[in-house]
Amino acid sequence: MADPLAPSLSGFAGRPSPASGGGEGGRLADNIVHFARALRAAGIPVGPGAVLDALEAVQAAGVGAKDDFYWTLHAVFVKRHEQSIVFEQAFRIFFRKRGYLDQLMAMMLPQAPGGPPPPPPPAATRVQDALFADLQDKLKPEEREIELDTTYTVSDRELLQKKDFAQMTAAEIAAARLAIKRMVLSLDEVKTRRLAADRRGHIIDMRRTLRASMKAGGAFIDLKYLGLKTKLPPVVALLDISGSMSDYTRLFLHFLHAITDARKRVHTFLFGTRLTNVTRALKARDPDEALSLCSASVLDWSGGTRIATSLHAFNKSWARRVLGQGAIVLLITDGLERDPDDRLAFEIDRLHRSCRRLIWLNPLLRFEGFEAKAKGIQTILPHVDEFRPIHNLDSMAELTRALSAQGGHAGDPKQWLRRVA
Amino acid sequence: MTTAARPIPDSIDATLHLLGEADYLADRSLATVLFLALRMGRPIFLEGEAGVGKTEIAKVLSSTLGRRLIRLQCYEGLDVAAAVYEWNYAEQMIAIRLAEAEGNIDRDRLSHDVFSDRFLIKRPLLQALEPDTAGAPVLLIDELDRTDEAFEAFLLEVLADFQVTIPELGTVKAAHPPIVVITSNRTREIHDALKRRCLYHWVGYPNAERELAIVRTKVPGIGKKLSQEIVHFVQALRKQDLFKAPGVAETLDWASALTELDAVALDPATVSDTLGVLLKYQDDIARLEGSGAKELIEQVRAELRAAE
Numbered sequence: 001m002a003d004p005l006a007p008s009l010s011g012f013a014g015r016p017s018p019a020s021g022g023g024e025g026g027r028l029a030d031n032i033v034h035f036a037r038a039l040r041a042a043g044i045p046v047g048p049g050a051v052l053d054a055l056e057a058v059q060a061a062g063v064g065a066k067d068d069f070y071w072t073l074h075a076v077f078v079k080r081h082e083q084s085i086v087f088e089q090a091f092r093i094f095f096r097k098r099g100y101l102d103q104l105m106a107m108m109l110p111q112a113p114g115g116p117p118p119p120p121p122p123a124a125t126r127v128q129d130a131l132f133a134d135l136q137d138k139l140k141p142e143e144r145e146i147e148l149d150t151t152y153t154v155s156d157r158e159l160l161q162k163k164d165f166a167q168m169t170a171a172e173i174a175a176a177r178l179a180i181k182r183m184v185l186s187l188d189e190v191k192t193r194r195l196a197a198d199r200r201g202h203i204i205d206m207r208r209t210l211r212a213s214m215k216a217g218g219a220f221i222d223l224k225y226l227g228l229k230t231k232l233p234p235v236v237a238l239l240d241i242s243g244s245m246s247d248y249t250r251l252f253l254h255f256l257h258a259i260t261d262a263r264k265r266v267h268t269f270l271f272g273t274r275l276t277n278v279t280r281a282l283k284a285r286d287p288d289e290a291l292s293l294c295s296a297s298v299l300d301w302s303g304g305t306r307i308a309t310s311l312h313a314f315n316k317s318w319a320r321r322v323l324g325q326g327a328i329v330l331l332i333t334d335g336l337e338r339d340p341d342d343r344l345a346f347e348i349d350r351l352h353r354s355c356r357r358l359i360w361l362n363p364l365l366r367f368e369g370f371e372a373k374a375k376g377i378q379t380i381l382p383h384v385d386e387f388r389p390i391h392n393l394d395s396m397a398e399l400t401r402a403l404s405a406q407g408g409h410a411g412d413p414k415q416w417l418r419r420v421a
Numbered sequence: 422m423t424t425a426a427r428p429i430p431d432s433i434d435a436t437l438h439l440l441g442e443a444d445y446l447a448d449r450s451l452a453t454v455l456f457l458a459l460r461m462g463r464p465i466f467l468e469g470e471a472g473v474g475k476t477e478i479a480k481v482l483s484s485t486l487g488r489r490l491i492r493l494q495c496y497e498g499l500d501v502a503a504a505v506y507e508w509n510y511a512e513q514m515i516a517i518r519l520a521e522a523e524g525n526i527d528r529d530r531l532s533h534d535v536f537s538d539r540f541l542i543k544r545p546l547l548q549a550l551e552p553d554t555a556g557a558p559v560l561l562i563d564e565l566d567r568t569d570e571a572f573e574a575f576l577l578e579v580l581a582d583f584q585v586t587i588p589e590l591g592t593v594k595a596a597h598p599p600i601v602v603i604t605s606n607r608t609r610e611i612h613d614a615l616k617r618r619c620l621y622h623w624v625g626y627p628n629a630e631r632e633l634a635i636v637r638t639k640v641p642g643i644g645k646k647l648s649q650e651i652v653h654f655v656q657a658l659r660k661q662d663l664f665k666a667p668g669v670a671e672t673l674d675w676a677s678a679l680t681e682l683d684a685v686a687l688d689p690a691t692v693s694d695t696l697g698v699l700l701k702y703q704d705d706i707a708r709l710e711g712s713g714a715k716e717l718i719e720q721v722r723a724e725l726r727a728a729e
Contacts, residue, residue: 045613047617049617050617053461053463056461057457057461060456060457060460060461061432061433061453061456061457061460062432067449068433068449068453071449071450071453071454072453072457074450075450075453075454075457075458075620075621075622076457076620078621079613079616079617079621080616080621081468081607081623084623192497192498192569193496193497193498194497194498194500194569194571195498195500206508206510207502207507207508207510209510210508210510210513210514210535213517214531214532214535231569315664316662316664320607320608321607321608321609321610324566324608324609325497325569325609346704
């Protein structure tokens with residue numbers, strides 16, 4: 001393979017490389033470049049700058065112990081904690097002896113049914129794809145008959161179905177999508193602690209004042225002011241995708257996708273029996289692509305609901321990472337928990353305390369005679385700041401207005417509690 | 422603390438040795454990243470849970486290499502005035518009034534005098550760029566995740582060229598780029614562009630062996646049995662489903678606390694009383710008080726007996 005970097009690496013060519021095993025020859029630098037390519041294909045963004053850095057780093061650190069070599073490349077290529085796992089798998093596959101590579105290749109080819117092959121560790125499939133992309137293309141015509149399913153395990157409550165989106169008529173869906181796009185999100189701005197020039201501010205801006213007065217030779221002082229800058233707070237959406245919510249999930253995802261376009265910081269999590277972060281999937285520009293990426297990454301569509309478990313998972317692993325800087329949380333669920341208990345009250349209380357505003361959107365409010373009688377709903381109600389319906393485009397428009405400061409008392413949760421008490 | 426400036430270490434082993442001199446027991450991956458960052462002149466980006474020793478690294482580097490430590494503590498709303506420089510407006514106004522009183526109203530000369538080095542307040546970033554006889558200083562940018570993206574963009578620019586421009590005075594460029602250590606608690610994702618400029622390392626919790634060595638080094642005079650039990654207890658705690666697992670700083674605090682209380686070994690009553698040193702959330706403490714602590718202590722003792 002002609003490599004544009006090859007001429008400048010001639011210095012490395014003659015060096016022996018213990019890392020690439022026995023009698024492989026000395027092309028360490030080439031190996032590193034190919035390894036970088038494999039990482040890139042496996043999902044770790046590695047630019048050409050990083051490859052040059054890696055070569056410099058290996059030259060500085062020397063290729064002594066295997067561990068040092070691993071950590072040297074790790075220091076240069078890995079920029080996020082999550083990428084560590086993929087990196088480890090890639091390194092193991094790439095720099096191990098030949099035998100392992102043969103083993104992997106054997107897994108890909110058709111075999112007589114002896115016993116199921118052991119499921120590979122999580123990141124291995126991505127790395128495998130990256131390294132054997134060419135091989136897979138050649139094998140495609142045969143693969144239709146033979147299915148190698150090594151990645152899924154089925155637990156009793158989780159349904160491994162891909163959500164079928166064709167439940168509304170196509171025309172209705174298209175109209176709804178257009179309407180969603182047209183909704184102008186009048187934006188809820190929050191005061192930050194950052195000061196900027198503001199004619200109607202209250203803090204004197206000494207710097208500009210002095211500059212202005214110097215222009216006049218220091219004769220008189222014309223005061224300039226600073227005010228607090230405002231900005232959009234981040235939005236975190238927790239969307240229930242269990243069976244009871246299935247009619248609404250699709251349009252909701254469209255709505256969230258539209259908001260993701262308009263604002264800079266929107267995080268979206270889907271939960272049913274487990275919690276999945278689909279923020280990256282929704283960042284795709286095309287709404288269809290975004291939704292198909294979403295459905296590809298979620299395993300528990302239309303299953304049961306475990307709100308307390310999911311909120312616990314969110315509070316423990318994500319709350320401290322995404323709720324900083326005054327986030328608004330949209331909790332979209334009907335509140336019908338399978339076994340409501342104290343845990344639900346505790347988790348929703350913790351969520352409420354960690355964010356700036358917690359808005360509960362419940363499609364059950366579409367019923368005229370709705371009363372907050374279900375135990376799960378009564379548990380959650382005292383801990384939310386606003387309680388709103390969300391079953392049609394009108395209610396979505398209401399929500400966007402509510403996300404601006406003109407909220408008002410329409411969504412006051414206490415009125416629902418009073419009616420039942 | 423060494424006062425003479427030392428050159429940067431020339432191998433990973435030398436780096437480990439250097440850190441060891443200041444009683445900082447690092448693992449090999451951290452030493453590798455540090456060595457590469459010092460050698461290649463790149464900033465180090467340390468991310469990890471609270472209390473694992475990220476800020477400590479910068480202090481250790483500065484004391485062992487004999488460089489000045491300049492600390493920029495980040496907070497929301499941090500801007501150029503607080504991070505780079507500010508003019509001393511009060512003194513400038515006095516100077517203007519005095520000049521007026523004396524009758525010197527030569528405008529150009531006045532401008533030149535008022536906007537001179539004398540009235541310039543240098544904040545951490547500018548201090549880091551100034552020449553220093555002891556060699557490049559260590560610039561610690563602590564908790565970068567607390568600021569906003571505007572400051573990150575500004576920082577990216579500064580770290581690329583190591584120069585800042587003061588409109589009235591001109592450009593200040595660092596003769597020797599400082600050793601930059603950036604830490605983050607991950608309450609916000611830092612933009613990729615900044616991370617790409619740095620060498621990234623996730624500082625995790627240490628394993629039992631290393632934590633034991635750390636406790637014995639930092640809490641001198643602690644009993645052998647007590648230190649073993651403490652370390653294994655904390656390691657077992659981290660495997661449980663706590664809201665916030667205790668960090669190394671908490672382990673050291675707890676070890677000191679127990680030493681103060683003259684404990685020789687762990688017992689449920691003392692542990693329950695001192696849980697507030699290790700755990701900082703009420704639900705975690707409630708879970709472990711009383712019987713939880715007792716079970717864990719017995720488990721730890723069984724492990725230690727099995728290991729002997």
